Amino acid sequence: MACLFCAIVAGETDAARVLEDDDFVGFLDIRPVFKGHVLLVPRQHVVTLPDLPAGLRDGFLAQAQRLATAMVEGLGAQGSFVATNNTVSQSVPHLHLHVVPRTKGDGLRGFFWPRTKYADDAEMTSYADRVRAALA
Template sequence: MSDNSCIFCKLASGEFPSATVYEDDLFRAILDISPAAKGHTLLLPKTHAVNLFELDELEVSKALLVAKKLAAAIQKTLQCDGINILQNNGTAAGQSVFHFHIHLIPRYEEDGVTIPWKSLSYSDGEAFELANKIHQNL
């Protein structure tokens, strides 16, 4: 199912033209029109899901397998030094288009592309306590 107001649904379905690098029955991967680096690719499911939590387990599993395949092809094609594979869920996490997608961004030493965050630290025992709380919710 798709959302008629969702730009990524229209891109994933082929309704809007895009530079497609991969397609199967579940996904389409396209070059981002506002790339962080040349070759920046978006992996989009063909069915609408706002975020990771709305995808079924088959789609989640296949998404990561396809991302791995795409990353290898991008690296081989561009001879980049590394690749960021990013996926954001919710506004607070940086999601700006509410259709699940994975960014694959080719990286080069000293390329100036940044993914900044301020590093924090845990007090004594705090990390173990939090890990146990998260574990209890699995």
């Protein structure tokens, strides 16, 4: 199956583009949380954030910053919501960062994540150790 976002990047599929450079394209989400909701994608087909090549990381964040600023300056939003999914809840298997304009009282209630508790401090320490080891 062809990648929808690669088709947008290639110009084969129409999209309301708001940002383009050598490495990234930003375009309006066709099913926005709020009007002005932008998706930022690398031109290179990359599935998840962990797959993003090191040489693209700084540029990806720099463009995300520009888009977050544009939500305020260009749309009159008070701020923005910036998020990405990796595999789970990722509707298109091509890395994309959501930049959504936000205004206090806009009705977005955030996520309803299930909460859990560690059995004790030892279990918490065990999880911290495992994450730390994976980062080493």
